[in-house]
Each structure stands twice: as C-alpha cells, then as structure tokens.
Amino acid sequence: MQFTDDLSAWVAQQRWYAGKSHEPRFRILDAQPAPGGATRYLLMDDAGSLPALYHVPLASVASPTPADAVIVLDGEGPLVDAPRHPAFAIGILAEMGVDVSRVTGSRVLTGEQSNTSIVFDEDGQPTIILKLFRTLHHGENPDVTVQRVLSSAGSPHVPRFLGSLDAEWPDVGRESGVARGTLGFAQDFLRGVRDGWEIALEAARDQRDFTEAARDLGNAVAGVHGALGAALETADAGPDDVMATAAAWRRRLEVAAAEVPAVADRFAAIDAVYRAALDRPWPRMQRIHGDLHLGQVLAVPEGGWRIVDFEGEPLRPMEERAIPDLPPRDVAGMLRSFDYAGAVGGAPDAGEWAAACRAAFLDAYAGAAGAVALDSVLLRALVLDKAVYESTYEARNRPDWLPVPLAGIDAALAPEALLG
Incomplete structure (x- = not known):
C-alpha cells in the first residue's frame, strides 16, 4: 500500500500527468519487466471523467545521483525514474530494432509536457531521439503511424523514423481481455534546430x-x-x-x-x-x-x-x-x-x-x-x-x-x- 501511495504521489506531481482537475485515484494495473533490470508500472487513474493509463518505468539504483528523484523504496533499494538511466534507455532503443552499437550515452530532455524525450549520443554527438509515451491507449499512436508513413514515403518534412515499441496490458473492457498500444518511438535527432x-x-x-x-x-x-x-x-x-x-x-x-x-x-x-x-x-x-x-x-x-x-x-x-x-x-x-x-x-x-x-x-x-x-x-x-x-x-x-x-x-x- 505504501509503495502505491508513494508512486501515486510522484505521478500526480509530473507535468505529463493530465488529471490535475480532479483528485486522482490510482491503482497498479500491471507491472512488467523492462530493459536494464527496470520494471514498467502501468498506473490506472479512474477518478476522472475518463480512465487514464500512465506508463511509469522505474529502475533500482544503489546510489541515486542528485538528478534522481527517489520515487519509492522497496526491498532492493531506491527506485527512480528509469528513463534517466542509460541501461533502461538504451535497452528500449535496442528493443525497437535500432542499432545501439555506437551509442555512448543518453539524457532526458527537460520541459517535456505530455511525454518524456530521451536523446542518445553516438560517438559523442546527439543523433537519435526517443519519445516515451506516458499516457497509453489501445491502438497504434498516430505519431508513430503518420511519421512512419511519411518517412517511408521519403518525405523531407519529417525526421527519419527509426522504430517503435508496443506493449500489452490487461483490459477487462475488451473481448480478448488484453489491450495493445505504443510505448514510444525513435527518430533522427535534428541538431541545431x-x-x-x-x-x-x-x-x-x-x-x-x-x-x-x-x-x-x-x-x-x-x-x-x-x-x-x-x-x-x-x-x-x-x-x-x-x-x-x-x-x-x-x-x-x-x-x-x-x-x-x-x-x-x-x-x-x-x-x-x-x-x-x-x-x-x-x-x-x-x-x-x-x-x-x-x-x-x-x-x-x-x-x-x-x-x-x-x-x-x-x-x-x-x-x-x-x-x-x-x-x-x-x-x-x-x-x-x-x-x-x-x-x-x-x-x-x-x-x-x-x-x-x-x-x-x-x-x-x-x-x-x-x-x-x-x-x-x-x-x-x-x-x-x-x-x-x-x-x-x-x-x-x-x-x-x-x-x-x-x-x-x-x-x-x-x-x-x-x-x-
């Protein structure tokens, strides 16, 4: 119970949490293994006019850095926001089918509103950006559909699409009992824009x-x-x-x-x-x-x-x-x-x-x-x-x-x- 309370309190304070007009009512819908030893928690907030499902990956770290906000404590130590840790971030990128052999580091961009963006360096230069969706829905995210189609058509008006990643979670409202949606996608990072x-x-x-x-x-x-x-x-x-x-x-x-x-x-x-x-x-x-x-x-x-x-x-x-x-x-x-x-x-x-x-x-x-x-x-x-x-x-x-x-x-x- 304390775990859920601490996790819920942290989510409610994030810029990407969209339920600020009501008192949240969170429950952990699912917990799934994620790259780098992290765990992907899916939190349902059903207190608003429409239920909302939030994507919250957490990583266990022995010694949190000053940049890390300790979200919860469990038996293995402090749990922090996983996108800030290269083992998770690079692992997600690899799961999208992107070649990570030249990736030398990653960092989270500040100022993001509804999602979390992670920039990856190759040989010391930023070349890839990954958008991690924080609110999940059944079905492919239109950002993925549209940018993949435009990139495949050779459009010069969007960044080159590199890959995406889906996940499944329980959904009692569906006949199959399972929903499937997009966790995030990667594309070229445009320098100097x-x-x-x-x-x-x-x-x-x-x-x-x-x-x-x-x-x-x-x-x-x-x-x-x-x-x-x-x-x-x-x-x-x-x-x-x-x-x-x-x-x-x-x-x-x-x-x-x-x-x-x-x-x-x-x-x-x-x-x-x-x-x-x-x-x-x-x-x-x-x-x-x-x-x-x-x-x-x-x-x-x-x-x-x-x-x-x-x-x-x-x-x-x-x-x-x-x-x-x-x-x-x-x-x-x-x-x-x-x-x-x-x-x-x-x-x-x-x-x-x-x-x-x-x-x-x-x-x-x-x-x-x-x-x-x-x-x-x-x-x-x-x-x-x-x-x-x-x-x-x-x-x-x-x-x-x-x-x-x-x-x-x-x-x-x-x-x-x-x-x-």
Whole structure:
C-alpha cells in the first residue's frame, strides 16, 4: 500500500500527468519487466471523467545521483525514474530494432509536457531521439503511424523514423481481455534546430520579414498533406461528417459566447459564416496533423522545416485520433499562429506583419504539390472556429491575451479577409 501511495504521489506531481482537475485515484494495473533490470508500472487513474493509463518505468539504483528523484523504496533499494538511466534507455532503443552499437550515452530532455524525450549520443554527438509515451491507449499512436508513413514515403518534412515499441496490458473492457498500444518511438535527432514559434516571435519583435519562411512552411504542409492522402485512408465528407463538424462549431461558439461578451456580440455574424460553409464543396477527409501551429515545426539549419508531434490530443481515444479530418483545419491552425506571433512579438505593425505571412503561406500552399483545394468560405469557418476556441481559453487562462483571438475573429469576418 505504501509503495502505491508513494508512486501515486510522484505521478500526480509530473507535468505529463493530465488529471490535475480532479483528485486522482490510482491503482497498479500491471507491472512488467523492462530493459536494464527496470520494471514498467502501468498506473490506472479512474477518478476522472475518463480512465487514464500512465506508463511509469522505474529502475533500482544503489546510489541515486542528485538528478534522481527517489520515487519509492522497496526491498532492493531506491527506485527512480528509469528513463534517466542509460541501461533502461538504451535497452528500449535496442528493443525497437535500432542499432545501439555506437551509442555512448543518453539524457532526458527537460520541459517535456505530455511525454518524456530521451536523446542518445553516438560517438559523442546527439543523433537519435526517443519519445516515451506516458499516457497509453489501445491502438497504434498516430505519431508513430503518420511519421512512419511519411518517412517511408521519403518525405523531407519529417525526421527519419527509426522504430517503435508496443506493449500489452490487461483490459477487462475488451473481448480478448488484453489491450495493445505504443510505448514510444525513435527518430533522427535534428541538431541545431530552432522552434518555429521562437523564430517567428523574434522576427515580429524585430520587424523582420518572415514571408519567405511562411512560404516554405506552406510548401511543407502541402507536401505532408499530399503524402498522407496518398498513403492512408481518405473519405468523402458525407452529410453525417458535415453535420458533426457543424455541431462542434456551434457548441464551441455557444460556450465562448456565454463566457466572452465580445464573442456574444459577434455570434450572428460568426454563425452565418458557419452556415454558409455547410453548402460549400468540402475536400476529401484524410489524416492531418490536427494541432498545427508554429510550435510544431522545427527549422533545420540549411535544411528547411520539419513538422513534428502528430500525436493529437493525448487523452482522446486512439480510434478518434485516427479518424480522417479536413486538411484545411491544419491551414487554419497555421494562419492563427501567425496572428499570435505578430501580436505576442509586439511589433507596432503586428496586423500587417501577420497578414503578409498569411498571404505568403496560402500562396505557397495552393501552388505546391500535394495541396488540397482551399474553399475560402470553409477555410474562413475553420479559422473562426479556431479563434472562437482560443477566446474561451484566453478568457479562462490568460485574459491579457484575449484581444488576440478577438482581433482574429474580426479579421476573419471582414469582407476583404485573405483566407484563400
């Protein structure tokens, strides 16, 4: 009992624990042997609206280092977070089928939110990164599916995929009594990369042109859409898909209008765009990124952009995250991200800076191989839906930022809005 209590207390304090809105109720669902003499504990938290399963590998160490947080004590000594120990980390990499003969060390990256990333050195240089999923679901993680497919297709817009690892665990809700899902995957580590959000903020702050970078991003997003549409399931947007999307738009609009007076004032105008979009031609639905913004792209020195983090919402069921979606949703996400970068960067001409980025991105996307046709009314609806959601988020969490999505709503409602 004390073991479970200590382990639960540690998990509840981690950044990747997603149940901070409720009092957790943990139980150890399973304990499995892991590389390097570690044990993989699977902790179920069923106190929230949906049960969540957490992946917690622990290693026994005789003498913990200052970097080690002793999580629990058992009969063999202190147990610490296993990803910080090379015997476990390199062993997991080997189980993925990656050649580890030249690996000389490993380290955990700090600042990770929903997962744990481990970087491996070969001959003293970082060359491999392993993403260890902390929340597990039945089914292959979309980050693995999408990046493996894109890498196999030779896409230059994602890091090279190296391998992945699955596990099984008890699941009384399944006819077989067993669930199977992804523990993690490995890909090339890109040296010297910079986060797209950071670069864009600097450009906006320094009033530097960002349109060439925006054009390159448009080409990259189109290339990814084309490769995913060719390799994975696609489907026509039928009446049920259209109505489900419309219901989601309306639901988010009603929530925002109830909490943000400025959105309530614009309710009729926003809803009119939504209604008009229902009668427009919709593209085929396919796998997309689903949460695309400047923070999800990396600039490689002399190597263009790489798009990362195709995982989707970590707590959504895996089958939902694999459902085909509208490619213009990714386009809308990037357009909104330009607006945020311009505003947060604090440039005196933030609106003009963002508008130039949007125009360059859309022009490049539309002319690139793999691009999906962008209907202006549908894209306008998707941009508005994103900004409406942002207004609710900012009102609840960052009121000082609320003017950013409100300005985005007004821009998208303007007759001359540049949206395709």
